Amino acid sequence: MAAKIDPLDIVGIDDQLTAEERDIRAAVRKLCDDVVMPDVAEWFERGELPDVRGLAKEFGAMGLLGMHLEGYGCPGMSAVDYGLACLELEAADSGIRSLVSVQGSLAMFAIHRWGSEEQKQQWLPAMAAGEAIGCFGLTEPDHGSDPDSMRTRAKRDGDDWVLDGRKMWITNGSVADVAVVWAQTEEGVRGFVVPTDTPGFSAPQIHHKMSLRASVTSELVLDGVRLPADAVLPEVTGLRGPLSCLNEARYGIVWGAMGAARSCFSAALDYSKEREQFGKPIAGFQLTQQKLADMSLELTKGTLLALHLGRRKDAGTLAPPQVSVGKLNNVREAIDICRTARTILGANGISLEYPVIRHMNNLESVLTYEGTVEMHTLVVGQTLTGHAAFR
Incomplete structure (x- = not known):
């Protein structure tokens, strides 16, 4: 059986x-x-x-x-x-x-x-241990997808470094004990370990968000932040440093997006069995079943893709463009699953009594951060054709 x-x-x-x-x-x-x-x-x-x-x-x-x-x-x-x-x-x-x-x-x-x-x-x-909280300062008010154009600068002053600049949309910024901040130097882009109690450092919180509302999002302000020589990350110069970190975070998003999708699919499936119209549960109507079947297929494919990429990462064979494939596909499909779930719930889909509208709004941010749809599309395009179309 x-x-x-x-x-x-x-x-x-x-x-x-x-x-x-x-x-x-x-x-x-x-x-x-x-x-x-x-x-x-x-x-x-x-x-x-x-x-x-x-x-x-x-x-x-x-x-x-x-x-x-x-x-x-x-x-x-x-x-x-x-x-x-x-x-x-x-x-x-x-x-x-x-x-x-x-x-x-x-x-x-x-x-x-x-x-x-x-x-x-x-x-x-x-x-x-969670006793110290960190944040990561790369994105700036005017420079997101093109980090090489960042305006934050670190200049040597004797044995010290002095940092000036702004970072934007920084998760954990206002509560962090330490910030990893990337800045332009005469040698190229370098990373700095910045204790947040250093004079000249501040992290005003960003309000009026309609997405990622259960999260601390901040601006980082560096106004003559003086650091000792040993504050610089010594093992990397150039964009290879921050981009390697972003690739780690993108890998987590490949999986995480499927969690948001599963939550919305589960809510829609349960609701369809309980909600009655025209004398029977809406789960019994063909159009509802088509929606549920399509959602299930994309959730299944996205989760299988995440697992495959995870096995490759554990084997040491995961390449950055493969992470772009996962991030591009899974977040895009997760948003579509959430939006379809909203239609099954009808007006209840916009209520916080259900998780759907919360995940929908959150995924609008996930779609953009750690590389926009456009950037990951061009990464995949370059991998397929051998031609970079970023400029």
Whole structure:
């Protein structure tokens, strides 16, 4: 007799996961159910994440912060383990996954990959435990997709560095203890480890967002920030540094987008079985079933793609253009799933009593950050043709 099919996993992707991977996924899901889901709709409605440090410590205690890094208090888990965690975190809320991604895949990864031993020892154990929060300063008010044109400057003054400039749309900025800031120097783009209590550093919070509302988003202002010589990340010069970090974060998004999609698909599926029109549940109408079938197909394909890329990452064979394929496809399809789910819920789809409108709004930001649709399309196009069409 055939095994019963799970409507949320119609082709049995779980069969491709190890027992340990399924256990990790279940543990992250339970943590989100316990500490995020009871309040996240209210946080979104109010436009705040009231206890970032408390959440960071909860995530740190579970080993979610820098979980795919090794040493310095990091658990050194696999890329697939990390991807499954991102899926569950974003099934709760994109802002929650962003908190973890920025901490681990951007700020911690930059220090772990490009920092000195002293920088690693100073910051990584506390960040892994959630006792210190990090942010990552690359995007500027006028320079997003073209980071080589950034205006933030770092100049030598004796043995010190002096930083001046602005960064924009920085997750965790207003609550961070340390910022990894990228700046132009005479040598090229360099990264700096900036304690946020350094004079001249400030991080005003950005308000009036209609997306990622359960997340702290800030501007970074660097006004004559003086740092010692050992504040620079010593192991990299040029855009290779920040772009390597972005690739780590994009990988998490490939999985996370499928978490948001699963949440909306699940809500729509349940609602369709309960909502009656013309004397029967709307799940019994052909057009509703077409929507559900299409959503299920794209959720399945996107999750399989994420798992495939995760296995390649663990094998050391994952190339940056392959991450672009995953980010481009999965976020685009996740938004379409959420919008289709909204139509099944009708007017209830815009209510925060359901997760759909929250995920829809959040994914509008996810579509743009860590590389826009246009940029990832051109990365794929260059890979296919051998011609760069960025300029």
